[in-house]
Amino acid sequence: MEIGITTFVETTPDPKTGHVISHAQRLREVVEEIVLADEVGLDVFGVGEHHRKDFAASSPAVLLAAAASRTKRIRLTSAVTVLSSDDPVRVFQDFSMLDGISNGRAEIMAGRGSFIESFPLFGYDLKDYDTLFEEKLELLLKIRESEKVTWKGGHRPAIDNLGVYPRPVQDPLPVWIGSGGNTQSVIRAGLLGLPLALAIIGGRPVQFAPLVEIYKRAAAKAGHDPSKLPVASHSHGFVAESAEEAADKFFPSTQQVMNVLGRERGWGHYSRASFDAARSFEGALYVGDPETVAQKIIHLRKEVGITRFMMHVPLGTMPHDQVMRAIELLGTEVAPRVREEVSGWEAGQ
Numbered sequence: 001m002e003i004g005i006t007t008f009v010e011t012t013p014d015p016k017t018g019h020v021i022s023h024a025q026r027l028r029e030v031v032e033e034i035v036l037a038d039e040v041g042l043d044v045f046g047v048g049e050h051h052r053k054d055f056a057a058s059s060p061a062v063l064l065a066a067a068a069s070r071t072k073r074i075r076l077t078s079a080v081t082v083l084s085s086d087d088p089v090r091v092f093q094d095f096s097m098l099d100g101i102s103n104g105r106a107e108i109m110a111g112r113g114s115f116i117e118s119f120p121l122f123g124y125d126l127k128d129y130d131t132l133f134e135e136k137l138e139l140l141l142k143i144r145e146s147e148k149v150t151w152k153g154g155h156r157p158a159i160d161n162l163g164v165y166p167r168p169v170q171d172p173l174p175v176w177i178g179s180g181g182n183t184q185s186v187i188r189a190g191l192l193g194l195p196l197a198l199a200i201i202g203g204r205p206v207q208f209a210p211l212v213e214i215y216k217r218a219a220a221k222a223g224h225d226p227s228k229l230p231v232a233s234h235s236h237g238f239v240a241e242s243a244e245e246a247a248d249k250f251f252p253s254t255q256q257v258m259n260v261l262g263r264e265r266g267w268g269h270y271s272r273a274s275f276d277a278a279r280s281f282e283g284a285l286y287v288g289d290p291e292t293v294a295q296k297i298i299h300l301r302k303e304v305g306i307t308r309f310m311m312h313v314p315l316g317t318m319p320h321d322q323v324m325r326a327i328e329l330l331g332t333e334v335a336p337r338v339r340e341e342v343s344g345w346e347a348g349q
Contacts, residue, residue: 001301001342002308003335004044005037005327006079006234009057012260012316015252021317023056027063029320034067036324038074040331046079046109046234046310051117061094061106068102076102079197079234079310080111080178084132085118087156088140089164096168104169109197110137111178112185128155134188137177141192144172176232186211190218190229197232197310200300204282205233209304232308233300236315237286239293239329240322246287251275253316254285286311290333297338302345309338 011026013019034045045067047060057063060078068076076098081091091108099106112133119126135153143149143164152158177189178197189196196215198208216226236254240246251272258270278285286293286309300306311330314323 001297001338002043002230002232003297003330003338004042004046004075004308004310005033005330006046006048006310006312007033007057007314008048008050008055008312009063010054010257010314010316011056012054012253012257014317015256026056027066029323030057030063031067031070032320033323033327034064034074034076035070036327037331038067038071040328041335042074042327042331043335044075044077044107044308044310046077048079049082049113049118050115051121052115059094061098064106065098065101068098068105071102071105073105075105075107077107077174077176078109080109080113082113082115082118083110083136083140084112084129085122085124086136088136088143089159092140092143092164092173093166095173096166099168099170099173100166106168106170107174107176108140109176109178110140114180114199124155131155137188137192140175144168144175178234181208181211183211183214186215187218190215190220190224190226191222193219193222193224193229195230195232197234197308198306200233200235200284201312202278202284205235205284205300206282206303208233212305230307231305232310233304233306234310234312235284235286236313237293237311238313239288239290239311239326239334241289241329243288243292246289246326247276247279249318249322250287250315253314253318257316290329290337293330294334294337294341297334298341298345301338301342 009030037045047057047063049060051058064076095106095108135155139151148163149159150161176195176197179185180199219226238246238250255270279287286296297309313326
């Protein structure tokens with residue numbers, strides 16, 4: 001059972017003061033967060049790609065590379081790379097370079113993206129949202145399979161027996177599919193035999209269990225061994241010494257972000273009652289003291305089959321020292337509890 005962190009490198013207004021930190025400051029903070037995550041024994045750190053004012057990381061590979069030479073063990077992944085609006089050749093090259101710098105710790109998490117700012121920015125039409133992803137994923141996988149590539153599609157110029165360099169340390173370079181719970185994306189990942197990462201950020205996480213089963217059936221149908229395919233969750237969370245402290249610290253920025261996105265997407269008002277319901281044992285917020293958070297992750301493992309848990313922290317803008325403490329507790333208090341119990345539970349199967 002792997003435990004890690006994801007971040008979107010947000011630069012939203014501080015919910016108490018209204019102050020907005022610079023993109024440069026937040027980028028430097030995230031490098032420190034990755035270094036700490038490595039030091040406390042976490043398994044993976046993911047950085048999301050965005051192209052708007054309230055997010056600082058337009059290129060996850062660049063930020064991850066900044067931390068690669070300062071870390072030793074932690075795996076470094078995008079979360080996600082918006083493959084639909086990027087060039088698969090460049091994506092492969094960037095992450096292959098990251099793989100070399102980190103000596104084999106890079107991963108790509110490819111997704112279509114729930115934010116659409118990159119499409120007009122790079123000249124793509126949203127009506128091609130699905131076909132862009134399908135075609136570019138096909139090319140990305142072809143590049144990782146072979147040094148020389150011959151390929152032709154509808155959205156990108158053809159490639160005729162050209163080499164793509166540098167080649168990664170890992171063979172093959174890991175490519176995950178990031179999904180918000182769309183059935184077709186889950187089936188696609190299974191048929192291709194690719195690891196699956198689910199964004200479990202609302203409702204009851206156990207409701208994702210049927211999707212995992214669909215994924216595994218699709219993988220088996222295509223001749224892949226489902227038992228060898230990891231399944232990850234990306235879920236909002238925060239750890240503090242007590243459940244009350246964790247909730248009180250995490251709520252203000254969470255409410256701010258959820259209500260900003262809610263106005264953009266037509267969601268209802270996000271209240272403290274909504275927040276408290278979501279941090280209940282069956283809810284999708286992993287907010288609490290170490291024991292509470294550990295038991296919720298173990299429950300997710302048992303009921304949904306998640307083999308990698310990635311806590312998204314912070315959500316919005318929080319004091320850097322609070323985020324660092326949450327990462328420390330996740331690595332030193334939560335992860336050991338989860339690993340021990342899951343290991344014992346599985347040994348008795």
